[in-house]
Amino acid sequence: MFDLPAYLSRIGLPARVTTDAEGLHRLQRAHRLAIPFENLDIALGRPIAIDSAAVFAKLVVARRGGYCFEQNRLFGDALAALSFVARPLLGQVLLSGTPSPPGTHALSLVTIAGQNWIADAGFGGSYAPPMPLTDGAEASAPDGARFRLQADGDGWTLLRDGDPCTTDGRGGGPGWRPQYRFTLAEVDDAAIAAGNDWAATHADSRFVAHRIVSIVLPSGFARLTDRDYHRQVGDAVSEGEITDPRVYRLRLSLMFGIDLTREEVAALGLF
Incomplete structure (x- = not known):
């Protein structure tokens, strides 16, 4: 049974949202402002479990973050608990020079008033x-x-035009840049598990190669990729390389709300 009050408390919403477009916007925005994107458990040698109980225990109870398969499992469960009509979709990220394989990014399709x-x-x-x-x-x-959404043969492409400083550093440059491509095909748990397994274990996965943390800010974005820190709010920018594990641990806690022990930070292999 999904604990909706605990989830709403975690994302800072005082009450249920309405099951309309405004409610969907409020819910997703609050989720992204509160729960960081991160893949640190991969470097710590921990499996990335994406069943409902596991993601709730990690992202809500333990107040950690996660990546797309964890985040959108939790978000999908919240949508269902709020009586939205939704189902998962799979896609591929296009930001890096070489796109990820199809089926290695998760998102949701929500139907509101048809x-x-x-x-x-x-x-x-x-x-x-x-x-x-x-x-x-x-x-x-x-x-x-x-x-912008663009129909693309049998699928769709999401494009972005904006300051690359309010991203995780990939896909920079002026003009419209593709973010990811997806289809509306029905997906089952086996397909989602396969995508998650690739993201968590494959040598070509960015999540295996790097330690990544980010958080959406009310009018900006903050990221920590390996030892490189970048935060932008409006025109104010703070960035630099973190060379001290104590500073890294403090930054994780204060900026991203992730509390790791000294031993866990050491096990990330960054220092």
């Missing part, structure tokens, strides 16, 4: 707001970035 929307509480590259599933639909994020 209109399909995409919602993604687990895209760590930046903040992508919920959008109606319509060719050419556009939306703006609070950091000033714009997003």
Whole structure:
């Protein structure tokens, strides 16, 4: 049984949202402001479990973060508990020079009053707001970035036009940049598990190669990729390389709300 009051408390919402587009926007925004994107358990040698009980225990009870398969499992469970009509989708991230394989990114399809929307509480590259599933639909994020949906053969591509400083550092440059591509195909637990396994274990996965943490800010973005820290709010930028594990641990706690022990920070292999 999903503990909706505990989830709403975790994301800082005082009450249930309405089951309409406004409610969907409020829920996803609060989720991303409160729960960091992170993959640190991979470096710590821990399996990434994505069943409902495991993600709730980690992201809500233990107040940790997670990546797309964890975040969107939790978000999907919350949508169901709130009586939204939703189902999972799979896609591929296009930000790095070489796209990830199809089926290695998770998001949600939400149907409201007969209109399909995409919602993604687990895209760590930046903040992508919920959008109606319509060719050419556009939306703006609070950091000033714009997003556009484009029909693409048998699927869809989400594009972004905005300051690369309010992203995780990938896909920079002016103009519209593809973020990820997805299809509306029905997916089962086996397909989701396979995508999660690739992300958590494959040598080509960015999550195996790097220790990544990020958080959406009310009008900006903060990220910690390995030892490189970057935070932007409006025009104010703070960045640099962290060379002291004590500073890294403190930054994790104060900026991202992730509390690791000294031993766990040492086990990340960054210092």
